[in-house]
Amino acid sequence: xxxxxxxxxxxxLENQPGRLAAVCRILAASGINIRNLSLLDNIEHxxxxxxxxxxxxxxxxxxxxxxxxxxxxxxxxxxxDAPGMLASVSQALADAHINIEYAYGTEDMGEKSVRLxxxxxxxxxxxxxxxxxxx
Numbered sequence: 001x002x003x004x005x006x007x008x009x010x011x012x013l014e015n016q017p018g019r020l021a022a023v024c025r026i027l028a029a030s031g032i033n034i035r036n037l038s039l040l041d042n043i044e045h046x047x048x049x050x051x052x053x054x055x056x057x058x059x060x061x062x063x064x065x066x067x068x069x070x071x072x073x074x075x076x077x078x079x080x081d082a083p084g085m086l087a088s089v090s091q092a093l094a095d096a097h098i099n100i101e102y103a104y105g106t107e108d109m110g111e112k113s114v115r116l117x118x119x120x121x122x123x124x125x126x127x128x129x130x131x132x133x134x135x
Contacts, residue, residue: 001089003077003130005123007055008036010070011062015046023048026065032058036076036117038104049104051076051117075118075126081107085114089133096129098122 013019020039027034036051051074052058059069079085093100098120105116120126 001077001079001085001130001134003075003127005073005127006035006051006076008049008051008072008074008117008119009055009059009062010047010049010072011067013046013048013067015041015044019046020048023062023067026061027052027058030057030061032061036104036115038117049117072119073123075116075120075123075130077116077118077130079114079116081111081114086116089116089130092129092133093120093126096122096125098126098129 011023013023024034033053034050035053036049038049040047040049050058055071059071062069077089079089090100101119101121103116103118105114107114118126
């Protein structure tokens, strides 16, 4: 399993057609690539969580467009797509008393690897735990 810490931007959006497209157009017009994305919804609002290739520029562009941005450092882990991998990672974090506040992910088209984004309660300790799993 390989992992790194990346900056995630969260943006509140009205739950209406075209709001996600508008955010994506703003970023694309300046050459910003969205590497990871999660979209949560409720009745009136949604939250888009993105990990862009350039978080500083993305943050500035979205703020200039009137969006409120919440930033967080998250763990982005690439791991084999195999039964028990998530169980192993989540148990190791639980054993270290680290809460997984939220997670999202996807597998590759060949179903060989999974990319998992984790927001955890103690990032420095979580990186130690994940490093110990690599040995």
